[in-house]
Amino acid sequence: MTNLKHNSSKGICLWLTGLPGSGKTTVAKAVEKQLFDRGVRIERLDGDVVRQSLTADLGFSREDRDTNISRVAFVARLLQRNDVVTLCSFITPYRAQSDIVRDTVDDVRIVYVEASVDACVERDPKGMYAQAKRGEIKNFTGIDAPYEKPVTADLVLHTEEETVEESAKKIIDYLVQEGVEI
Amino acid sequence: MTNLKHNSSKGICLWLTGLPGSGKTTVAKAVEKQLFDRGVRIERLDGDVVRQSLTADLGFSREDRDTNISRVAFVARLLQRNDVVTLCSFITPYRAQSDIVRDTVDDVRIVYVEASVDACVERDPKGMYAQAKRGEIKNFTGIDAPYEKPVTADLVLHTEEETVEESAKKIIDYLVQEGVEI
Numbered sequence: 513m514t515n516l517k518h519n520s521s522k523g524i525c526l527w528l529t530g531l532p533g534s535g536k537t538t539v540a541k542a543v544e545k546q547l548f549d550r551g552v553r554i555e556r557l558d559g560d561v562v563r564q565s566l567t568a569d570l571g572f573s574r575e576d577r578d579t580n581i582s583r584v585a586f587v588a589r590l591l592q593r594n595d596v597v598t599l600c601s602f603i604t605p606y607r608a609q610s611d612i613v614r615d616t617v618d619d620v621r622i623v624y625v626e627a628s629v630d631a632c633v634e635r636d637p638k639g640m641y642a643q644a645k646r647g648e649i650k651n652f653t654g655i656d657a658p659y660e661k662p663v664t665a666d667l668v669l670h671t672e673e674e675t676v677e678e679s680a681k682k683i684i685d686y687l688v689q690e691g692v693e694i
Numbered sequence: 695m696t697n698l699k700h701n702s703s704k705g706i707c708l709w710l711t712g713l714p715g716s717g718k719t720t721v722a723k724a725v726e727k728q729l730f731d732r733g734v735r736i737e738r739l740d741g742d743v744v745r746q747s748l749t750a751d752l753g754f755s756r757e758d759r760d761t762n763i764s765r766v767a768f769v770a771r772l773l774q775r776n777d778v779v780t781l782c783s784f785i786t787p788y789r790a791q792s793d794i795v796r797d798t799v800d801d802v803r804i805v806y807v808e809a810s811v812d813a814c815v816e817r818d819p820k821g822m823y824a825q826a827k828r829g830e831i832k833n834f835t836g837i838d839a840p841y842e843k844p845v846t847a848d849l850v851l852h853t854e855e856e857t858v859e860e861s862a863k864k865i866i867d868y869l870v871q872e873g874v875e876i
Contacts, residue, residue, distance in 0.1 A: 553776050565768045569751070569761070579751070586747045587769050594735050596776045 530625030533632035624665035712807030715814035806847035
């Protein structure tokens with residue numbers, strides 16, 4: 513990566529953090545679709561996307577989770593500074609990981625996708641909470657691994673009260689408010 | 695990464711392959727500087743850059759080298775399709791790796807940076823050939839690991855005969871010929 517200064521980027525990175533099943537990817541996909549239709553440069557990264565190649569070797573240990581965040585933040589940095597609106601949906605269970613993200617990406621905002629563990633267990637879109645409760649998955653965030661709520665989120669979505677459309681609109685409105693050309 | 699179609703990218707990826715010391719990074723830096731000065735969206739990736747985070751875990755085994763190429767190609771794909779001129783300087787010693795690159799990145803050209811092993815050993819900018827000859831580094835391309843010359847390079851640079859400026863100009867001319875807006 514160049515060390516030359518990218519001063520005039522129109523890109524921004526929104527880093528969505530929250531429990532498994534909180535709705536991070538669902539909301540990100542809704543935002544992605546709307547921005548893409550408007551011709552905005554947009555990329556969406558989440559575990560399902562990056563695990564194919566970028567993080568294929570990583571598991572759920574603390575060290576692996578840190579490495580996962582670091583690698584994705586590296587990529588998000590490159591995209592953001594080249595005028596891409598970059599949506600990253602990762603559990604990011606430790607506050608120190610949000611710090612890594614803030615330290616790596618030039619223009620990034622932390623979006624806390626809030627939902628209670630009970631609500632997420634109820635949704636369980638991938639059946640993983642059930643597996644974790646049966647002990648078939650270890651170190652599963654919300655069951656036997658911690659989730660530290662972010663203390664300095666730039667935006668909070670409440671997916672138990674909001675529809676997907678409402679949460680997506682909050683993000684779009686936030687981008688407009690922040691001066692992103694969309 | 696979105697599955698939505700990016701049809702109108704103005705980006706291109708140039709993937710520079712060649713022996714250690716062949717001049718890949720030196721030429722890429724010269725091109726980068728010129729394009730950056732013209733206001734072109736440009737990123738340059740090489741081992742020194744990505745090893746800090748993206749590929750920190752990888753060594754020089756065949757498997758690790760393949761993984762290295764796959765991860766970088768993943769990133770190059772995202773940049774290229776978002777209108778970034780992406781310069782990647784990696785030894786890429788196996789033809790199968792160039793195939794991975796071509797399969798991953800939508801618009802990529804292979805640039806063979808040609809120089810003889812003798813010339814590269816003579817230059818030895820990082821002192822690594824000397825270390826490899828003393829057996830301090832194993833699996834070093836050109837000494838005890840193979841380099842398969844690409845058979846389908848889109849552009850060939852001859853860094854034993856050309857100056858850095860001449861090689862850089864060949865790349866710039868190639869980009870213009872290919873219709874890249876620079």
